[in-house]
Amino acid sequence: MSDSYRRIVLASRPHGWVTEECFRLETAPMPALAEGEVRVHNQFLSLDPYMRGRMNDAKSYAMPQKLNETMGGATVGTVVESRNAKVDASKIPLSAYLGAVGMTGMTAWYGFNRILEPKAGETVVVSAAAGAVGSVVGQLARIAGIRVVGLAGGPDKCRFVTEELGFDACIDYKTAALPAALAAKISAAAPKGVDAHFENVGGDVLNAVMTLLNPFARVAICGLIADYNTPPGQLPKSAIMNPGMFLVARFKMQGFIVSDHLDLWPEGSSALAGHVAAGRLKYRESIADGLAAAPAAFIGMLKGQNFGKQLVRL
Amino acid sequence: MSDSYRRIVLASRPHGWVTEECFRLETAPMPALAEGEVRVHNQFLSLDPYMRGRMNDAKSYAMPQKLNETMGGATVGTVVESRNAKVDASKIPLSAYLGAVGMTGMTAWYGFNRILEPKAGETVVVSAAAGAVGSVVGQLARIAGIRVVGLAGGPDKCRFVTEELGFDACIDYKTAALPAALAAKISAAAPKGVDAHFENVGGDVLNAVMTLLNPFARVAICGLIADYNTPPGQLPKSAIMNPGMFLVARFKMQGFIVSDHLDLWPEGSSALAGHVAAGRLKYRESIADGLAAAPAAFIGMLKGQNFGKQLVRL
Numbered sequence: 003m004s005d006s007y008r009r010i011v012l013a014s015r016p017h018g019w020v021t022e023e024c025f026r027l028e029t030a031p032m033p034a035l036a037e038g039e040v041r042v043h044n045q046f047l048s049l050d051p052y053m054r055g056r057m058n059d060a061k062s063y064a065m066p067q068k069l070n071e072t073m074g075g076a077t078v079g080t081v082v083e084s085r086n087a088k089v090d091a092s093k094i095p096l097s098a099y100l101g102a103v104g105m106t107g108m109t110a111w112y113g114f115n116r117i118l119e120p121k122a123g124e125t126v127v128v129s130a131a132a133g134a135v136g137s138v139v140g141q142l143a144r145i146a147g148i149r150v151v152g153l154a155g156g157p158d159k160c161r162f163v164t165e166e167l168g169f170d171a172c173i174d175y176k177t178a179a180l181p182a183a184l185a186a187k188i189s190a191a192a193p194k195g196v197d198a199h200f201e202n203v204g205g206d207v208l209n210a211v212m213t214l215l216n217p218f219a220r221v222a223i224c225g226l227i228a229d230y231n232t233p234p235g236q237l238p239k240s241a242i243m244n245p246g247m248f249l250v251a252r253f254k255m256q257g258f259i260v261s262d263h264l265d266l267w268p269e270g271s272s273a274l275a276g277h278v279a280a281g282r283l284k285y286r287e288s289i290a291d292g293l294a295a296a297p298a299a300f301i302g303m304l305k306g307q308n309f310g311k312q313l314v315r316l
Numbered sequence: 317m318s319d320s321y322r323r324i325v326l327a328s329r330p331h332g333w334v335t336e337e338c339f340r341l342e343t344a345p346m347p348a349l350a351e352g353e354v355r356v357h358n359q360f361l362s363l364d365p366y367m368r369g370r371m372n373d374a375k376s377y378a379m380p381q382k383l384n385e386t387m388g389g390a391t392v393g394t395v396v397e398s399r400n401a402k403v404d405a406s407k408i409p410l411s412a413y414l415g416a417v418g419m420t421g422m423t424a425w426y427g428f429n430r431i432l433e434p435k436a437g438e439t440v441v442v443s444a445a446a447g448a449v450g451s452v453v454g455q456l457a458r459i460a461g462i463r464v465v466g467l468a469g470g471p472d473k474c475r476f477v478t479e480e481l482g483f484d485a486c487i488d489y490k491t492a493a494l495p496a497a498l499a500a501k502i503s504a505a506a507p508k509g510v511d512a513h514f515e516n517v518g519g520d521v522l523n524a525v526m527t528l529l530n531p532f533a534r535v536a537i538c539g540l541i542a543d544y545n546t547p548p549g550q551l552p553k554s555a556i557m558n559p560g561m562f563l564v565a566r567f568k569m570q571g572f573i574v575s576d577h578l579d580l581w582p583e584g585s586s587a588l589a590g591h592v593a594a595g596r597l598k599y600r601e602s603i604a605d606g607l608a609a610a611p612a613a614f615i616g617m618l619k620g621q622n623f624g625k626q627l628v629r630l
Contacts, residue, residue, distance in 0.1 A: 055563075204559060217576075223562040242556035245518060248537040248571030249369075255569045257562030262531075 005032050008293050009072045016057055019231045020304060024057065025073070025297040035085045044079035047293070047314040048100040049300045050134075052259075054230040076100055077316070101134055101311035102285040103274045109224060109260040110138035111270040113200055116263075117222040117256050124197035125149045127188060128169075129207045132159035134285070134311035135224060137167055138274070139200045141283050144168045151191045153207055155306050162309070166284060175207060185210040204228040204240030212247050219253040230304060286310030319346050322607055323386045330371055333545045334618060338371065339387070339611040349399045358393035361607070361628040362414040363614045364448075366573075368544040390414055391630070415448055415625035416599040417588040423538060423574040424452035425584040427514055430577075431536040431570050438511035439463045441502060442483075443521045446473035448599070448625035449538060451481055452588070453514045455597050458482045465505045467521055469620050476623070480598060489521060499524040518542040518554030526561050533567040544618060600624030 006029050013026040035041055053075060056067040067073060078096050101107060120126050126143045130136040131152025140163065143150035152163040152172040163172040171191035178184035184206055188196070195216040201208050205228030208221075215221070229238045247253070277283035288308040290299035296314045303312045320343050327340040349355055367389060370381040381387060392410050415421060427449075434440050440457045444450040445466025454477065457464035466477040466486040477486040485505035492498035498520055502510070509530040515522050519542030522535075529535070543552045561567070591597035602622040604613035610628045617626045 208559075223559075226560060226563065229560060237557065238559055240559040242559055243551065245522075245537075245540060245552055245554040245556055246543060248569065249540065249573065250571075252571045252573055252576060255562065257564075257566045257568075259563065259566055262566060 006030060007032050010293060010296055011070050012057060012067050012073055013070070015059060015069070016231070018233045020054065020057065020297075020301050022297045022301065027294055035083055038086050039084075040081050040086050041083040042077070042079040043082045044077040044316045046078050046097045046100055046289075047296060047316055048076040048105070049290075049296065049303055049312040049314065050076070050106070051225055051227050051230060051304065053300065054227075054304055060234075076105060079316075097287060097311075097313055098278065098285070100313060101287065102138055102278055102283055103271055105260060106134035106311060107138050107274045108267060108270050110135045110142060110200075111274060112260050112263050112266060113222040113224050113258060114139050114142045115270075116266075117254075117258060118198035118200060118220050120146070120148045120198045122147065125151065125192045125194055126198045126200065127151045127153070127192060127196050127211055128200045128202075129153045129175075129211075130202035130225075130227070130306075131163045131167075131169060131172055132286075132309060133202060136200065136202050137163070137285060137310065138283065140169045141167055141277070144170075145277065145282055149192075151188065153188070153203075159309065162286070166286075181206045181210045185213050189214055198222075200224060202227065204238075206239070208240055209243050212242070212244055215247060215251040215253050217251050217253075219251055221253060221255040223255060223257040227304065288312045290314045292316070320344060321346050324607060324610055325384050326371060326381050326387055327384070329373060329383070330545070332547045334368065334371065334611075334615050336611045336615065341608055349397060352400050354395050354400050355397040356391070356393040357396045358391040358630045360392050360411045360414055360603075361610060361630055362390040362419070363610065363617055363626040363628065364390070364420070365539055365541050365544065365618065367614065368541075368618055374548075390419060393630070411601060411625075411627055412592065412599070414627060415601065416452055416592055416597055417585055419574060420448035420625060421452050421588045422581060422584045424449045424456060424514075425588060426574050426577050426580060427536040427538050427572060428453050428456045429584075430580075431568075431572060432512035432514060432534050434460070434462045434512045436461065439465065439506045439508055440512045440514065441465045441467070441506060441510050441525055442514045442516075443467045443489075443525075444516035444539075444541070444620075445477045445481075445483060445486055446600075446623060447516060450514065450516050451477070451599060451624065452597065454483045455481055455591070458484075459591065459596055463506075465502065467502070467517075473623065476600070480600075495520045495524045499527050503528055512536075514538060516541065518552075520553070522554055523557050526556070526558055529561060529565040529567050531565050531567075533565055535567060535569040537569060537571040541618065602626045604628045606630070 008029050010025050014024050016024050059066045078099050128136045128139045132154045140150045140152050150169050152169045153175050154160050155176050160172040160174050163169045173187045196214045197216050197219050199211045199221045201223050202225040204226030226240045229240050232238050287310050324339050328338050330338050373380045392413050442450045442453045446468045454464045454466050464483050466483045467489050468474050468477050469490050474486040474488050477483045487501045510528045511530050511533050513525045513535045515537050516539040518540030540554045543554050546552050601624050
């Protein structure tokens with residue numbers, strides 16, 4: 003066993019967009035194991051949008067990340083040493099447990115089943131449809147026989163969403179400059195209106211979809227990545243410009259975070275694992291190589307440059 | 317029986333604020349009764365904010381009011397002639413059935429019990445707390461033993477809300493010029509944060525309360541009267557400027573309209589009638605005299621000049 007390990011610490015907090023200077027790669031001495039602890043040789047690191055929120059020193063659902071301490075992130079790996087009688091050194095399941103049957107899959111499962119609750123004949127819209135969460139939401143809709151329209155950036159992602167994931171339609175939001183033009187495109191793909199919307203992005207997408215909601219629609223707010231780099235004091239891109247729709251369509255908008263619902267993990271995770279095992283639920287991964295590549299991969303993910311779940315092979 | 321009757325028709329649609337020129341008082345010949353109809357001598361007319369929405373020719377939850385036809389509105393009165401065997405000429409219940417045990421009371425009851433669902437130890441905030449709906453919401457909270465903070469315009473309404481209706485606190489929103497100052501006042505009256513908010517007004521109040529929401533809070537959107545006279549194309553005062561709070565507090569915001577829930581009328585109305593009969597639920601009425609006074613009373617209500625349920629004695 004090595005007598006040192008490598009870690010990335012938060013070197014400084016970002017103002018607006020994250021830069022690589024926010025991070026510092028360090029080598030630290032390997033600590034001895036205390037009673038009850040295990041040592042894991044990590045093989046994959048998960049990069050997720052929530053990590054951007056923790057980089058601010060502001061009230062949020064997660065505690066702010068402390069400066070000069072290891073950036074938190076989910077990993078999978080192998081137990082190499084144990085002083086915990088309950089943990090043997092057998093293999094921990096690998097990369098899918100950071101994605102489609104892990105945190106991002108559970109996020110999709112919870113929002114779809116507990117907030118959107120779509121019924122037969124309804125239409126669901128999903129933003130960031132090629133992403134780790136959105137791709138699972140849309141496939142859960144497809145598996146349930148519900149019409150699903152995705153939004154994604156660029157023709158490659160849209161083709162993946164319809165041809166590989168089986169969404170009924172996918173709209174390239176980059177081809178619609180104005181919210182009204184975007185709404186017209188979504189409306190053409192959802193001719194009976196929108197009954198449920200799963201929001202990962204915010205901004206123009208959210209405001210465009212809001213104008214198309216049917217009575218008693220449900221909107222799950224999972225992420226607002228369009229604003230994660232908006233400086234404090236500036237009008238958020240996701241500001242809701244048409245609040246009167248709450249009365250016109252009597253809809254529900256609900257934010258959620260999957261870690262509030264750990265009690266549902268066994269139920270959701272086993273459903274997702276069943277879909278993956280049967281080949282009904284597909285996923286794609288973007289894998290960066292080595293811990294030193296993590297900051298650039300994280301910044302790329304915040305700009306939508308990844309394609310599927312963003313991981314780092316360690 | 318008179319051979320004519322008086323009615324107010326919609327003469328023109330408003331652009332921004334309603335003016336008296338939007339209405340015209342007419343005399344029309346009294347129609348004969350068809351089989352199945354009854355003739356009612358109306359004694360009270362109810363004036364309600366939803367009527368403003370119907371004056372626009374735009375998509376909303378209610379059909380637009382047609383030009384040059386009688387303005388719709390709820391009334392109570394006496395049956396004076398019947399060609400309907402199911403309706404006898406006995407007295408129909410009077411003004412309270414337009415208010416605390418009628419449509420506005422039911423609106424409060426539905427939003428309080430089916431959207432806010434407050435639990436012991438929580439704090440509820442209500443805007444337009446002296447109004448026909450808000451006053452009932454706050455008293456339902458008080459009856460259930462839940463801390464309730466009202467918002468109202470001016471010291472007279474605030475005194476009524478705390479001293480006569482029994483709210484724990486009431487804030488005069490006119491004494492706080494900026495949203496941050498308003499939030500500070502609400503926060504002082506809700507030191508444990510806000511778990512449920514009943515919104516009748518919108519604008520700065522909604523944005524101020526949003527910053528104070530506790531995790532898993534519920535916000536019922538009943539009305540956004542601050543914007544009913546905002547011209548199309550102008551930024552609504554109720555635009556939601558801090559959408560990130562949906563993630564920070566994982567709250568639910570839900571619009572509703574009581575006429576979607578007529579099935580609950582017997583349950584809600586009998587609960588409200590029980591509270592009124594026992595003296596636990598108080599209400600105040602602003603009564604204008606005569607049909608010709610209705611347009612001015614309606615415009616006054618939209619500006620918050622009424623105190624309690626706005627009626628017209630016919």
